[in-house]
Amino acid sequence: MRAPHVLTQTTSRVLEPSDLDAALAVLDREPVANAFVTSRVQIAGLDPWRLGGEMWGWYEDGMLTSLCYAGANLVPICATPRAVRAFADRARRAGRRCSSIVGPAKSTADLWRLLEPQWGPAREVRRHQPLMVADRLPEAETVAPDPYLRRVRKDEMEKIMPACVAMFTEEVGVSPLAGDGGLLYQARVAELVGSGRAFARFDADGKVVFKAEIGAATDRACQIQGVWVAPEYRGTGLAAPGMAAVLRYALADVAPVASLYVNDFNTAARRTYQRVGFQEVGAFMSVLF
Incomplete structure (x- = not known):
């Protein structure tokens, strides 16, 4: 098995199967909000073909701190403001391939604000959807x-x-x-x-x-x-x-x-x-x- 990437700078990249444990650790920080993506990753791992999309990672000081699932949905996960900007840059370069952006309201709103000039207008924006447990x-x-x-x-x-x-x-x-x-x-x-x-x-x-x-x-x-x-x-x-x-x-x-x-x-x-x-x-x- 290839050793996982070791990153010392602040950067984003597409995660690989060897990054699975680090990705699951991020997902586990908010188990309720992340249940949808976590369930997919636990079954399929991080191979894009099996997962149905790429998993983007954001690193600070060499540590994986934020994720973004880019498949049929674009889903920011534990995304800090700097991570959101990086994910928006990557999404703009790739072009819109998703049918929706969905996730925690704050990070999703920030992501959409950055993407709307290129990706808009949306068919519908639902800005506040209560999460209940x-x-x-x-x-x-x-x-x-x-x-x-x-x-x-x-x-x-x-x-x-x-x-x-x-x-x-x-x-x-x-x-x-x-x-x-x-x-x-x-x-x-x-x-x-x-x-x-x-x-x-x-x-x-x-x-x-x-x-x-x-x-x-x-x-x-x-x-x-x-x-x-x-x-x-x-x-x-x-x-x-x-x-x-x-x-x-x-x-x-x-x-x-x-x-x-x-x-x-x-x-x-x-x-x-x-x-x-x-x-x-x-x-x-x-x-x-």
Whole structure:
């Protein structure tokens, strides 16, 4: 195995597989906020082909202090102001290849400010998305977990896919079926179903009325995503029990802390998560192209 780079100057570079331990040490500084990228790195390492993108590193006095994942998303990680400037310079030189910039609100805002003159305008900028966490179930008398929510089976892909497409289109503003006809998106949903991290409640006709997934998972934190209630069932009280049931699975089977981030303008969702016991601990920001 080739020895890792030894750097004495302040610089940035593309990380290599030999940098894995140093990268994981940075990611481990903020296990909740970094759960998405950490889960990918733990599975794929730092090889760009397996990881689905490059990992950029920022060094100060020879020590790796900040990261930026550059794949389908551009994600600043524990990024100091100097690191953000270096990552912006590298992103400008490479040209935009991502569909979004997403990460902690401060560093993402700084990164977008530097990139917007070349990369703008964005399709949408969501500047404040509360990051919320829960490490215990709500009291049963407050919100009881939905007894009908369960893991989606592998033979139920045809039932869950329409709900996933509807959720993605509603949340992001574009269909995940565009471009490649949805092959990558379907593969991702199948991966979550196959790993037992997709959950749904079905009605008597087999239609999905509530769903959510645990999209990222490490041994320290997991991230709930894709929360969706069928339009005709909204306002009927399914969301909070459904979330409580997903949280029960997350804490029992995946990690000691569950997180999610939500648009600040989605007041109904924020109230639901608060009822289930999620507390706001920070904020993300997303720039959508």
